[in-house]
Amino acid sequence: MKDTIKVFAPATVANVVCGFDVLGFAVNEPGDEVVMRLTNKPGITISQITGDEGRLPREASKNTVSASVQHYLQHLGRTEVGLDIALHKKMPIGSGLGSSSASTVAGLFAVNELLGRPLSTRELVPFAMKGEELACGYGHADNVAPALMGGFVLIRSYQPLDLVALPFPDELYAAIVYPEVDVPTKDARQMIRNKVFLKDAVTQWGNVAGLVSGLFMKDLDLIGRSMQDVLVEPVRSILIPDFEKMRTLATDAGAAGFGISGSGPSVFALAGSRETARKITFELQNHLHRININSKSFVSQVNAEGPKVLD
Known part of the structure; x- marks a missing residue:
């Protein structure tokens, strides 16, 4: 059995516009890496964190990676296990791309591999x-489920947890742009209203059903038509500079649908080819540059694999 392992876990696009807290999908890049080593001394230590600019806690009970691994070990009754963790952040923190999720998933996948896979990925x-509960105060699964399972995942129910892996078109690309502005997840969640009008709920239900149907039918046009949010996006988009202008630019460049990734500030579009996705990111980054906002972009097919062991 190995005593050291290196694991990559992918970024994710949560909500997919209309599916707040119940839909998400994984992408090939960016992502995070964890190097985990079995030690002779019981307990978990974090020996190294890179790429976080000193923002993440190294105390085992406060870091999402080590805290979730601790829950896992307690569940298995393996509290005698000793682990050393090195976390390498390869993606921006607070980007709306599931940064905490990617780290946590990489850690859990790593420890499960080291211990001989006592649990399935699901x-x-x-x-x-x-880990998500520690990161943002609420244990939602729309990042961690697709990061672990790959592809598109629907959380049909939280009580009990019921996860549905969804099919998707083979030639489906995500064009992601991260404007380098600060939108803390906790603040973005607090903006969401607690009560909604029935007519808005009906609109949202129709869009979620349409999006899931479009994925099953591999109908990009139906997917795009369904990517409309009347509940959360109108509030959260206020925090993202020139959001509506970026939507227009993405649509004009051939996007099937456009919206906020997670709580933002990253935005994403779905497209039917890599060429179209690249054109979308080019137009969005050009616009952000004109209004003096730095940005990063990623073009990726949907990641159907989830986490993977690296050499």
């Missing part, structure tokens, strides 16, 4: 949700 989701 069974790791509740432990990853513990």
